Amino acid sequence: xxxxxxxxxxxxxxxxxxxxxxxxxxxxxxxxxxxxxxxxxxxxxxxxxxxxxxxxxxxxxxxxxxxxxxxxxxxxxxxxxxxxxxxxxxxxxxxxxxxxxxxxxxxxxxxxxxx
Amino acid sequence: xxxxxxxxxxxxxxxxxxxxxxxxxxxxxxxxxxxxxxxxxxxxxxxxxxxxxxxxxxxxxxxxxxxxxxxxxxxxxxxxxxxxxxxxxxxxxxxxxxxxxxxxxxxxxxxxxx
Numbered sequence: 001x002x003x004x005x006x007x008x009x010x011x012x013x014x015x016x017x018x019x020x021x022x023x024x025x026x027x028x029x030x031x032x033x034x035x036x037x038x039x040x041x042x043x044x045x046x047x048x049x050x051x052x053x054x055x056x057x058x059x060x061x062x063x064x065x066x067x068x069x070x071x072x073x074x075x076x077x078x079x080x081x082x083x084x085x086x087x088x089x090x091x092x093x094x095x096x097x098x099x100x101x102x103x104x105x106x107x108x109x110x111x112x113x114x115x
Numbered sequence: 116x117x118x119x120x121x122x123x124x125x126x127x128x129x130x131x132x133x134x135x136x137x138x139x140x141x142x143x144x145x146x147x148x149x150x151x152x153x154x155x156x157x158x159x160x161x162x163x164x165x166x167x168x169x170x171x172x173x174x175x176x177x178x179x180x181x182x183x184x185x186x187x188x189x190x191x192x193x194x195x196x197x198x199x200x201x202x203x204x205x206x207x208x209x210x211x212x213x214x215x216x217x218x219x220x221x222x223x224x225x226x227x228x229x
Contacts, residue, residue: 035217041222043205045218048215056216058216091158091159102164103161108157
């Protein structure tokens, strides 16, 4: 049973470019969460999605950031016009649909570097 | 809203010594509590969790934690650490009824030496 998969593992972008981060949840999981870890800090919640729905985006910056989890395919975190401050590790987690299943399984992360 | 405080940013300890990593939380609602471990350049792995029941929770790799509601704490302990336990440890909470998003502390770097 494959774990949560994220790609790419490392991504380098110049200022002003777009970054697309992909997350494939564990088999049977329909809840996806995105977190950001800035250097020397803990993880901060960004967005919580279920298939075709954004449930909670209270941690997403108001501009340039968007996320989706389509009916088919991986979840995508998209950052437009990246700036140096976007450099961070972005982690995806998934959990099963079962009510009360609070355990989240994390992927290996995508480390974004903006030059 | 919830918040988590990990007062110790770094904890150095000798191999085979006991260790305690402290975690305190604040919340206006009841919470579920978690400890995660992060090895260098890797994702997070769940060590243990408290949802309900016995306040002493045992996890993987010989770790355990005790939920103390009156002190709003969830300290992580291991009676004898190994070099391979060197990693970053994160305490996290989910507020009941808050759509399951984890709120993390800033982490404690456990450094085990010979």
